[in-house]
Amino acid sequence: MAKRELPFQSRQEFHEEGHRVFLPHLSVDCVIFGFHNDALKVLLLKWKQGPWCLPGGFIKHRESIDQSANRILKERTGLDSIFLEQFYAFGDPAREKGKRVKGAWIGKRFITIGYYALVEYSQVFPQPDLLSSECRWWDVDEVPELIYDHKEIMNKALYTLRLSLNDHPVGYNLLPEKFTMPQLQKLYETILGEPLDRRNFQKQMLSLNLLIRLKERKTGGAHKAPFLYKFDKKRYSSALQTGLRISF
Amino acid sequence: MAKRELPFQSRQEFHEEGHRVFLPHLSVDCVIFGFHNDALKVLLLKWKQGPWCLPGGFIKHRESIDQSANRILKERTGLDSIFLEQFYAFGDPAREKGKRVKGAWIGKRFITIGYYALVEYSQVFPQPDLLSSECRWWDVDEVPELIYDHKEIMNKALYTLRLSLNDHPVGYNLLPEKFTMPQLQKLYETILGEPLDRRNFQKQMLSLNLLIRLKERKTGGAHKAPFLYKFDKKRYSSALQTGLRISF
DNA sequence: TTTTCAATGTGTAAGATATACACAATAGTA
DNA sequence: TACTATTGTGTATATCTTACACATTGAAAA
Numbered sequence: 321m322a323k324r325e326l327p328f329q330s331r332q333e334f335h336e337e338g339h340r341v342f343l344p345h346l347s348v349d350c351v352i353f354g355f356h357n358d359a360l361k362v363l364l365l366k367w368k369q370g371p372w373c374l375p376g377g378f379i380k381h382r383e384s385i386d387q388s389a390n391r392i393l394k395e396r397t398g399l400d401s402i403f404l405e406q407f408y409a410f411g412d413p414a415r416e417k418g419k420r421v422k423g424a425w426i427g428k429r430f431i432t433i434g435y436y437a438l439v440e441y442s443q444v445f446p447q448p449d450l451l452s453s454e455c456r457w458w459d460v461d462e463v464p465e466l467i468y469d470h471k472e473i474m475n476k477a478l479y480t481l482r483l484s485l486n487d488h489p490v491g492y493n494l495l496p497e498k499f500t501m502p503q504l505q506k507l508y509e510t511i512l513g514e515p516l517d518r519r520n521f522q523k524q525m526l527s528l529n530l531l532i533r534l535k536e537r538k539t540g541g542a543h544k545a546p547f548l549y550k551f552d553k554k555r556y557s558s559a560l561q562t563g564l565r566i567s568f
Numbered sequence: 569m570a571k572r573e574l575p576f577q578s579r580q581e582f583h584e585e586g587h588r589v590f591l592p593h594l595s596v597d598c599v600i601f602g603f604h605n606d607a608l609k610v611l612l613l614k615w616k617q618g619p620w621c622l623p624g625g626f627i628k629h630r631e632s633i634d635q636s637a638n639r640i641l642k643e644r645t646g647l648d649s650i651f652l653e654q655f656y657a658f659g660d661p662a663r664e665k666g667k668r669v670k671g672a673w674i675g676k677r678f679i680t681i682g683y684y685a686l687v688e689y690s691q692v693f694p695q696p697d698l699l700s701s702e703c704r705w706w707d708v709d710e711v712p713e714l715i716y717d718h719k720e721i722m723n724k725a726l727y728t729l730r731l732s733l734n735d736h737p738v739g740y741n742l743l744p745e746k747f748t749m750p751q752l753q754k755l756y757e758t759i760l761g762e763p764l765d766r767r768n769f770q771k772q773m774l775s776l777n778l779l780i781r782l783k784e785r786k787t788g789g790a791h792k793a794p795f796l797y798k799f800d801k802k803r804y805s806s807a808l809q810t811g812l813r814i815s816f
Numbered sequence: 817t818t819t820t821c822a823a824t825g826t827g828t829a830a831g832a833t834a835t836a837c838a839c840a841a842t843a844g845t846a
Numbered sequence: 847t848a849c850t851a852t853t854g855t856g857t858a859t860a861t862c863t864t865a866c867a868c869a870t871t872g873a874a875a876a
Contacts, residue, residue, distance in 0.1 A: 343593050346679060385659040385679065409657045409681050411633040431594060431633065433657050433679075502824075519826070520864065543823035544871040750853075767855070768835065785843095791852035792842040 331451055339425035342378035347432040348388045349376035349470065350404075351477035352397065354441035355494040358503075359459045360510045362474060363396060363446060364466070366454040373467040374474065375455070376432065389435040396455060398445050403438040403493040407480045408473075410434060415469045436477040438493035485511055488560075489530060492551050500538050500546040501525070530556050579698055587673035590626035595680040596636045597624035597718065598652075599725035600645065602689035603742040606751075607707045608758045610722060611644060611694060612714070614702040621715040622722065623703070624680065637683040644703060646693050651686040651741040655728040656721075658682060663717045684725040686741035708758075726759075733759055736808075737778055740799050748786050748794040749773070778804050 328334040351374060352363040364372045377392040379385060385406065394400045411431035446455040458464070460478065463471070481490070490511065491504050505521050525531060532552050537545035576582040599622060600611040612620045625640040627633060633654065642648045659679035694703040706712070708726065711719070729738070738759070739752050753769050773779060780800050785793035 343677070343679070345591050346593065379659070379679070381677065382661050384661060385657060406657060409633060409654060411627070411681075413630050413632060429591070429629065431591070431627070431681075433659075500824095517864075517866085518824085519866085522825085523827095524863090539872080541823080542873055543821080544825080544873090546824060748853095765835075765837085766853085767837085770854085771856095772834090787843080789852080790844050791850080792844090792854080794853060 328450065334450065335424040335426055338378065341380055342425075343381060344425055345428055345430055346379050347376050347430050348379060348385065348392055349374040349410075349432045349434055349473055350389060350392055350396070351434065351436040351474050352393065352444075353436065353438050353460075353477075353481065353494065354444060354457060355507050355510070356441040356457070358506045358510070359461075360507075361441065361457040362460050362463060363444070364456065364458050364463065365396070365448065365452045367451060367467070368453045371467045372458075372464050374470045385433055389433075393435075393437055395449065396447055397437075397439060397443075398447065399439055399443060402440075403490075404435055405437075405484075406433060406435050408434045408476055410469055410473055412469065432473070434473050434477060436481060438481075438490055440494065440496055442496060482511055482513075489528070489551075489556070492556055498534065498536075498538075498548045498550050500548060502546055504549070528559070530559060576698070582698065583672040583674055586626065589628055590673075591629060592673050593676055593678055594627050595624050595678050596627060596633065596640055597622040597658075597680045597682055597721055598637060598640055598644070599682065599684040599722050600641065601684065601686050601708075601725075601729065601742065602692060602705060603755050603758070604689040604705070606754045606758070607709075608755075609689065609705040610708050610711060611692070612704065612706050612711065613644070613696065613700045615699060615715070616701045619715045620706075620712050622718045633681055637681075641683075641685055643697065644695055645685075645687060645691075646695065647687055647691060650688075651738075652683055653685075653732075654681060654683050656682045656724055658717055658721055660717065680721070682721050682725060684729060686729075686738055688742065688744055690744060730759055730761075737776070737799070737804065740778075740804055746782065746784075746796045746798050748796060750794055752797070776807070778807060 328337060354361040354363065363375060365375045366372050375392060375396040377388060377395070379388040383391070386404075389404055389406070390400060393402070393404060409431060410433075413429050415432075416430060441457070444457075446457070448455040460474075463474065465471075466474070484490070485508065491499070491507055494507060495503060501522055502518075504525065505516060505518065508521070509516055530552055531549045534548040534550060536548050538548055539545050576585060602609040602611065611623060613623045614620050623640060623644040625636060625643070627636040631639070634652075637652055637654070638648060641650070641652060657679060658681075661677050663680075664678060689705070692705075694705070696703040708722075711722065713719075714722070732738070733756065739747070739755055742755060743751060749770055750766075752773065753764060753766065756769070757764055778800055779797045782796040782798060784796045786796055787793050
């Protein structure tokens with residue numbers, strides 16, 4: 321997969337010429353969630369010789385905010401057309417405390433629009449960019465110190481995700497095509513931060529009529545082989561429109 | 569009450585000098601809801617020789633977005649410290665289609681951050697500003713054509729309000745201090761857009777333990793006098809923190 | 817090969833919550 | 847004084863949520 325780049329050749333050119341391409345004072349930050357090894361993960365970027373931060377970017381002059389967020393997401397993950405939703409705009413004038421890039425457009429006050437994405441972990445090949453040295457998944461419980469107010473942004477995304485669990489079967493976006501009921505349950509438990517009853521969970525999930533149990537079972541585990549399930553895409557799509565309600 | 573003004577003496581000065589005071593490309597629009605005569609209302613502004621629009625404004629360089637929204641709200645209603653919440657940022661580059669103020673900072677592409685407010689109708693004294701000729705309440709079912717994407721913004725606010733009804737006893741903000749159970753029910757019915765059962769509604773509302781029934785009854789109506797209620801402020805505050813759940 | 821282990825698959829009863837529903841009381845109006 | 851439209855109130859049913867235990871099985875260990 322080709323490495324994707326900013327439309328600039330160097331950090332300096334980006335700082336000097338960014339204002340021609342991007343709207344000033346505005347950025348987009350993405351909280352990209354994945355699920356792996358029974359843990360909820362978030363994709364973070366490390367600035368060269370700097371702290372970790374959320375993958376973000378800027379809004380081009382003739383681009384919608386959604387398009388910007390999709391572009392940024394694609395640059396970091398290689399994915400497009402996955403679940404991506406705006407959740408809040410952060411704009412405390414003190415949020416860049418500590419940032420000192422005098423003069424440059426990037427040194428100005430920024431208001432950032434937060435998006436959260438749900439992606440399938442195994443499909444993602446994290447990509448750093450010109451300004452960053454590393455891009456990798458972190459367990460949400462173990463994220464390091466983040467720059468500016470990015471921890472706050474992440475927490476608000478997590479909170480939003482928790483709420484949206486009720487009207488949105490997030491498993492569809494976060495799990496691989498075929499998955500087991502215990503996996504699905506772990507996902508819910510991780511997002512909600514509390515354990516759920518196995519039998520009741522299964523009952524509720526199946527009662528939504530969105531899951532199809534496959535003939536196969538998942539082998540390789542050390543114990544009894546669980547069934548595999550997949551989402552019924554047709555029902556899933558129409559359920560999203562009607563709006564569904566799950567509660568725990 | 570003194571008329572509140574923009575920090576400019578004229579429309580022209582505002583257009584020419586606005587960029588010194590405000591962040592470019594960014595605005596805030598408020599969907600201000602009130603409740604009166606059993607109907608949900610929204611406060612709209614009419615541009616001089618132009619269409620109706622949501623009351624909005626711009627973000628000062630050293631002001632948080634919340635502060636901007638509060639300022640704008642105060643300018644239009646005279647109220648402060650009422651319920652005001654950010655709900656979405658709108659930024660389609662085509663949203664200003666039809667707007668033609670060449671050259672001026674205000675003619676640029678704008679991304680607007682939407683807030684919705686819940687206010688007590690009787691407390692509000694609508695104030696037009698330099699740029700507008702009129703400011704008044706409209707029944708949400710009867711709002712006229714609005715400028716740009718303001719109708720979309722209003723609809724999203726309405727949708728958000730509908731959802732937030734579940735974790736937020738909106739009556740506290742929209743109704744006068746003393747109100748009747750039928751009034752409260754009408755409010756819910758209006759927001760939800762569907763009729764509710766009188767007995768079940770009352771049962772649920774009272775079961776929240778947020779209401780205090782007063783000795784007085786409301787007189788003047790043509791029929792049996794209903795009791796008056798008020799919110800139990802203490803319980804209300806603590807319930808908001810714990811998060812409460814109402815469902816219909 | 818057998819035993820052990822830890823996880824999976826499954827149903828029912830009790831409790832809580834939501835829904836459906838009807839008649840007596842009353843304040844103002846005619 | 848009678849009428850009318852609105853308010854106040856309780857119960858039975860259905861639905862949904864919760865709590866809970868044992869037999870099965872695949873792999874690993876003995």
